[in-house]
Amino acid sequence: MIETENLTRKYGNLTAVDNVTFKIDRGEVFGFLGPNGAGKTTTIRMLACLISPTHGTATVAGYNIQENPIKVRQSVGILTENPSLYERLTAYENMNFFAQAYGIADSTERHKRIQELLEFFNLWDRRNDKAGTFSKGMKQKLAIIRATVHKPPVLFLDEPTAGLDPESAKEIRDLMAQLSNREKCTILLSTHHLEDAEKLCNRVLMMNKGRCLLIGKPDELRERISNPIIQIDLTQITSKILQALKANNKVKEVNTKPQEASLLVSVEDIRAVTPEIVKTIVEADGQILGVNTFRASLEEAYLKLIKGEEKQ
Amino acid sequence: MNFHNAWLVFKKDWLEIKRNWQVLMPIIIVPIIISVAFPLIIGSIGNMPTTDVAGNQDFDALIPNLPLDVQNMLANLSPNLSTVYILLVYFFTPFFLIIPVMASSVIGSDSFAGERERKTIEALLATPISDSELLLGKILVSFIPAMAVTFVAYGIYMTIVDIMTFGMFGGLLLLPNVTWLIMMFGVTPIIALCSIGLTVMVSSKVKGFKEAQQISVVLLVPVIGLMIAQMLGMLFLGPLMLVALIGIFAAVDVAIYYLSVKIFQREEILSKQ
Numbered sequence: 001m002i003e004t005e006n007l008t009r010k011y012g013n014l015t016a017v018d019n020v021t022f023k024i025d026r027g028e029v030f031g032f033l034g035p036n037g038a039g040k041t042t043t044i045r046m047l048a049c050l051i052s053p054t055h056g057t058a059t060v061a062g063y064n065i066q067e068n069p070i071k072v073r074q075s076v077g078i079l080t081e082n083p084s085l086y087e088r089l090t091a092y093e094n095m096n097f098f099a100q101a102y103g104i105a106d107s108t109e110r111h112k113r114i115q116e117l118l119e120f121f122n123l124w125d126r127r128n129d130k131a132g133t134f135s136k137g138m139k140q141k142l143a144i145i146r147a148t149v150h151k152p153p154v155l156f157l158d159e160p161t162a163g164l165d166p167e168s169a170k171e172i173r174d175l176m177a178q179l180s181n182r183e184k185c186t187i188l189l190s191t192h193h194l195e196d197a198e199k200l201c202n203r204v205l206m207m208n209k210g211r212c213l214l215i216g217k218p219d220e221l222r223e224r225i226s227n228p229i230i231q232i233d234l235t236q237i238t239s240k241i242l243q244a245l246k247a248n249n250k251v252k253e254v255n256t257k258p259q260e261a262s263l264l265v266s267v268e269d270i271r272a273v274t275p276e277i278v279k280t281i282v283e284a285d286g287q288i289l290g291v292n293t294f295r296a297s298l299e300e301a302y303l304k305l306i307k308g309e310e311k312q
Numbered sequence: 313m314n315f316h317n318a319w320l321v322f323k324k325d326w327l328e329i330k331r332n333w334q335v336l337m338p339i340i341i342v343p344i345i346i347s348v349a350f351p352l353i354i355g356s357i358g359n360m361p362t363t364d365v366a367g368n369q370d371f372d373a374l375i376p377n378l379p380l381d382v383q384n385m386l387a388n389l390s391p392n393l394s395t396v397y398i399l400l401v402y403f404f405t406p407f408f409l410i411i412p413v414m415a416s417s418v419i420g421s422d423s424f425a426g427e428r429e430r431k432t433i434e435a436l437l438a439t440p441i442s443d444s445e446l447l448l449g450k451i452l453v454s455f456i457p458a459m460a461v462t463f464v465a466y467g468i469y470m471t472i473v474d475i476m477t478f479g480m481f482g483g484l485l486l487l488p489n490v491t492w493l494i495m496m497f498g499v500t501p502i503i504a505l506c507s508i509g510l511t512v513m514v515s516s517k518v519k520g521f522k523e524a525q526q527i528s529v530v531l532l533v534p535v536i537g538l539m540i541a542q543m544l545g546m547l548f549l550g551p552l553m554l555v556a557l558i559g560i561f562a563a564v565d566v567a568i569y570y571l572s573v574k575i576f577q578r579e580e581i582l583s584k585q
Binding site for chain 2: 049070076078080
């Protein structure tokens with residue numbers, strides 16, 4: 001549904017997006033992760049035909065972004081960084097304008113679709129209020145309605161849950177899941193909320209400084225970026241225990257949780273190493289209360305990757 | 313080009329403008345001053361004692377350019393009435409070019425620069441509305457209200473002038489005459505289009521509404537130049553001159569439209585944010 005090949009955008013000497021290549025299938029929710037200035041918004045703007053690439057190319061919904069920008073725009077719904085609403089127009093007038101701009105000519109169909117979406121977000125009763133009187137969260141919801149009003153096969157959502165309360169954020173996550181599962185809408189989600197990415201995305205792309213660092217399923221990325229962790233709860237952490245663990249060459253990293261007297265031991269292969277770690281601690285006179293194993297969250301994996309990049 | 317899309321942009325912008333007093337105020341106040349206040353003040357000169365009026369020496373340079381029959385008529389009028397006649401029928405003619413230029417530049421400045429300032433431009437540019445449809449929509453939203461307000465101002469001015477002078481000139485209706493009709497239906501729309509084209513072009517290149525408006529004010533300079541030139545007797549805005557102006561500005565309009573479409577860059581508009 002979306003395919004890019006060496007997509008690049010330069011502003012003078014600055015390369016905002018550097019040879020980014022990826023492919024997104026129909027109905028997939030694809031996450032764009034990266035710090036501010038990573039190139040996420042610039043990539044979305046190129047794919048939405050708002051700016052053109054310096055080189056490289058892309059197709060969206062089967063249309064080339066350089067050869068057929070109008071067809072691309074017809075096939076795409078976009079939630080921009082700002083809600084981009086006409087504040088002197090009412091919620092209904094805003095949606096009515098964009099529905100017509102996206103080609104819903106039939107007024108009955110338009111009205112039905114706007115009502116359906118406004119009701120989904122509990123905004124139908126406020127339809128005749130000017131958008132300027134809405135709260136930030138309500139404006140964000142209206143902007144999402146604008147993006148989805150024409151039932152586009154492709155959605156670009158730039159920080160859709162930014163500034164929303166937990167309930168509203170959940171409504172938006174539910175809508176995204178619904179659009180992806182039921183309507184097979186392809187969603188490109190740019191977000192700082194790694195929880196959103198973890199819950200919603202089939203795959204994620206991590207970007208930094210315009211470059212694509214990794215692409216994969218959230219689970220795969222966590223495995224690739226960070227080692228599994230063994231949490232060992234003790235009665236007391238002693239220097240003898242720490243020295244014994246650090247002397248073990250299968251241990252990658254040891255962190256402590258002093259207040260809880262817990263050790264977080266990073267290893268490569270949990271199954272093979274856990275018994276040996278336990279044995280090492282016992283031999284160092286450690287008294288074990290419990291042993292747990294887990295993987296780093298996507299957020300931890302992401303931070304590790306970005307910090308590693310910055311060190312380079 | 314799909315005209316429906318251009319009309320859609322027009323309707324949306326017009327809805328916004330109707331609710332924006334910052335834009336509405338100047339396009340209401342200036343025409344009221346020109347079409348109501350000016351004729352009322354000038355018309356009252358006709359009723360003043362002759363000794364209070366300086367006479368028409370100030371128009372010495374203008375009078376030789378007037379048609380012969382008008383010159384003969386003026387020779388038979390009192391100084392008060394000839395002053396009233398020259399002011400109301402000839403001197404104020406170019407003032408009516410200020411209205412469409414001012415109204416269209418105020419609305420036109422708000423077009424792209426205003427959208428950019430209010431951060432609504434990105435969503436608009438992301439729609440499948442083409443560059444030429446967007447540009448035409450923005451031109452229409454400046455042109456239609458500017459023309460409407462100008463025609464209303466013309467109507468009010470002519471009505472007030474005729475009511476006030478009907479008795480003074482022995483039942484003669486001073487307006488409209490051929491010059492005013494050419495002015496209304498020929499020069500005004502063609503100059504408004506020129507002003508709009510330039511303003512929209514400026515608006516798509518600068519950052520904010522105020523910046524666009526300040527640059528657009530420069531467009532009033534040629535109009536004021538016409539007024540001064542007529543006063544100094546350098547030219548006379550008679551039917552022939554007006555037809556010539558229509559021809560010149562029509563050519564300029566076509567050039568501006570093609571130039572606007574050519575230099576209109578969605579990307580640049582967005583990058584100015």
